[in-house]
Amino acid sequence: MNDVGTAVLLAAAPAGRGRAMDAASVLPALAAVPPAVLTGTATATVVELADPLDPQTVLTRLRAAAASPGPLVLFLAGQLHLDKRQFLPHLALARTTTATLRYTALPWHWLAGELGGRPPGTTTVVADLAADPEVWQRLAAAPDLLHLGPGPYLYGRVTPAPRRGEPTTPDYLRAWAELWRAGARPPHPAMHAEAAIRAAAHTPAPEALLLAPGNLAPAPNPAPASNPAPAPYAAPAPYAAPVTNHAPAPYAAPVPHQAPAGHPAPPPYQAPPARAPAPAPAVAQDPHPAILEAARAGRHGEAAAVAAAWESDALRRHGPRSAEAVHWTEVRADLARLAGEPARSCELWLSAAEFRLALRQQADDPDVEAAVDRAHHQWEQIGDRARADSLGPALVALREKVPGRRPGALAALRRRMG
Template identity: 85%
Template sequence: MGAVDGGASAVGTAVLLAAAPAGRGRAMDAASVLPVLAAVPPGVLTGTATATVVELADPLDPQTVLTRLRAAAAGPGPLVVFLAGQLHLDKRQSLPHLALARTTTATLRYTALPWHWLAGELGGRPPGATTVVADLAADPEVWQRLAAAPDLLHLGPGPHLYGRVTPAPRRGEPTTPDYLRAWAELWRAGARPPFPAMHAEAVVRAAAREAAPEAFLLAPAPNPAFAPSPTPAPVPSLTPAATPAPVPTLTPAATPAPAATSAPVPPASAPSPAPAVPAPPAPFVAQDPHPAILAAAMAGRHGEAAAMAAAWESEALRHHGPRSVEAVHWTEVRADLARLAGEPARSCELWLSAAEFRLALRQPADDPDVEAAVDRAHHQWEQIGDRVRAGSLGPALVALRERVPGRRPGALAALRRRMT
């Protein structure tokens, strides 16, 4: 899986730590993600043949958490820490703390886990042996500090840190750790892509489930640090040189390779020419990713295909932004992959998102691409066997059909009949 070093035969350790204050101070329902993470086979969590799982649900005492982390870090095998919770700033020392169950504003220094304790226990492990996957809500002070000091959550040179930090809600219902939940759901669906691709897909899935605020995102880099950005961090191994065509197809024509050039060889009898100036190297053209993605999907490797598409979508988001034709293209590719994987509800959801994005780009309701997205969402909705899931997606589809009736007479009326 490429997440932690140590080999598949090593014994790994996974720590599932979810913590948040009780009562009105709770900004994230952190513990809600533990059942779905715990349902993933332990070896899948760590990328090893066997693994031990340590679960800490709403712990009370920072010393207890430190002791459990220290014991896990002392093992020789790969260690993966899954962390859900909320960050608060100790104003006296300007240091972030992970809130625990008894944490209040007045008792933060004594009842919360200092972030530098986590860095101290994990930062000294061998490079590549430790991975932290974090889904965090930050109070206003931490959020402001992150903007000024993106390395505030640095864990040292050894651990790989993937994560998402969002602003804590000021009022209303606590947020949910949808980023971590997406990791668990991908694994439970059979996907086994590398961690960078998992991160990219989880960011996209989490954003699709909520009115996502601006987020700090992280993927390992030469100098790991959270960078303020509303778009997913790039996956370095996938760097398209050209903008993909905004057509939702998985089989575009391959990009031709540049023709090789060479200087002519002079005849033996000819006088030696002056040294030629070397021709500049032909520009690198990235290989078209669509055939490889389609091949993986057709071979039944649906998790791998989805991860590749998500990585390219992440790259499009980084270069062009979430409201761009390039980003919408990859949403549509992922929708088609969900169809091929036999996931009509997921496909419908993605086609709905694509149609909304295209309308937000001011494409008219009778634009062929807009109509195609709504038609495909409608078709996939009709394939959903779960009545509850179909019912949850139905209102959004009806609202889109009212705006985009399409060219099939009676489509809206038929949809309303099915809904009732």
């Protein structure tokens, strides 16, 4: 485990009538979380930027934080505006106005430039953002507008900025703080799912964009049955949105890579059998064959994006504590394995196991055991020792609850962690 991490708390919004989000209101809640919890390290340094005035000052502080060797987590609350000359999103700062945007706001691509060069898996951004109409319109057409590159993990929620009235509040980011302060320590994907549900319940918005690794798709709130919600974004090929209330058909992955002798690879992933479908006006197209075809063809980004879009739909329709949501977490975990991303696969299998335990499945349930076994197997494939160390404690905690049917798995894990 890395000894020292860095957490940057950046909350910014224009003063006066241009303020669409009361961004700084979340800082006390985040500051009350122990620094080591913010970063998942033994100790941590916290850098707080409350309503900064100058983009160069923010850039300097971010650059210094990005130079630190340990894990970096950026908590970001604020509002996005569009530079109408270059059509690029900017994060508004305290002195930003429409006329001075290019000189007083922080270009989003500056964030990508500073964070994208860090080692993969060491950087996480958790964002709670309000977007002006121009940015929101472009996000609907190009969800990857907020992409930070292949290295950082981006979780967040973007809502349209209110046209008038009281500024919005960063309830998604506040939910992260509240969960941590209540003692919860789930992996980031589970935190993201729960925070999105809590934020939607606190301040319902007509539309929201949920940000997660592999998923930058607009996520409208579910529409009434007479007016079904539109299909989730699935680029580049169109896929139908799920319209039934049953779990998707099983997804059969190819045989896993050969495992080290000390811990045999678990059997190929097979989703639990689908439950009997509830009556529905139409039968949804099964997306699994297209997802698997894309993965086998090496189009891993496409496969992950489609699976993440279906996961978002499951989260909206059924909630994070549902069999439908955990199914898609498991699909994404196996897609990460196929893409040669064992750390990401391990993290998602850990989340799937935690989800199943939260669904009151027993520790000896075959699905729970399989999720932990696959997380363990993928952990052993991670070549980056720092990344493996960061995931090790969560895996040990799960192995203590779910020892599995292979004798000595927990002891072997502890020996590997040294």
